[in-house]
Amino acid sequence: MNKQIRLVIVDDHPIVIQGLRSVFMNNAHISIIADFNLGKDLTDFMATNQVDLVLLDGMLRDGNGMDLCRKIKMISTDTYVLAFSHSNERSTITQMLHNGASGYLLKNASVEELTYCIYKTLNGEVTFSKAVKEALARPVSSDLKRVPELTKREKEVLGLIAEGKTTTLMAKQLFVSPLTIESHRRNLLQKFEAKNVASLIHLASGQGLFRSTV
Incomplete structure (x- = not known):
């Protein structure tokens, strides 16, 4: 990474926040600039501070992560949201994606998997933990x-x-041009009537098309 990632953690379990702070304490590329237990505290913070990525719990004392995810994207379209939750319910995962999340991890993910997914998210990719x-x-x-x-x-x-x-x-893997890949991507969005890649993944996974690819 060329710059330090400004990361904010939103989780209603202090022990989770403490553990994540310990994990990234010596990471030269990731800086935890704030942590919150309440969604309102995050939105107030974002009004005056630039945030690269929010690591967001699915459930909070003052609401749920899905609604907060939508508010985060309304405040700052440039801020990425990576859901970090105990819930592996498909409806929760897909709704989080619909509301603007760029990925979803379960809290049983390893440190290496979490770090890898953070970097992939900041690279503009939709990312998930193995589970x-x-x-x-x-x-x-x-x-x-x-x-x-x-x-x-x-x-x-x-x-x-x-x-x-x-x-x-x-393009490199399929030995075609990037323009060809973009053409296929547009065709897929049109065929699935999807507004974006996250919605495409939601619709295609609901039809069982990823059983051999994920």
Whole structure:
């Protein structure tokens, strides 16, 4: 990383905050600039401070993380949100993504996995811990709709999107130009009627399309 990441933790368990502070104490690239137990305290802080990434718990004493995630993105579209929760419910995960989160991790993630996901998020990628990928890979019958007809290459691109690969990396792996990858990405968004990549992942995972890719 070329600059130090300004990280804020929002969690209603002091021991979690203390543990995360210990984890990143000697990390030269990540600086925890504040921590809060309440969502209101975070939004007040963001009104006058620049935040690169919020590590956000799913449940807080004054509300839930899903609603707070939406407020964070309304305050600052440049601030990334990475959900950090005990819940592996697909509905919670997908709703967090719909509200603007760039990724979702369970609190049983390792330090290495958490750190890796933070870096990937700041690189503009949608990222999940291994346990969350497994949860998303289990289709729910109530979510199933008609699966769009995809070409072989679109399926390959969709799988790489699920892995959080950038356009450049996908182009290199598939031996095509970045413009071709962007064309496939647009086609996928159109076929799934998705507004963004997070919504695309939500819809495709609901149809069980990531069982072999995540």
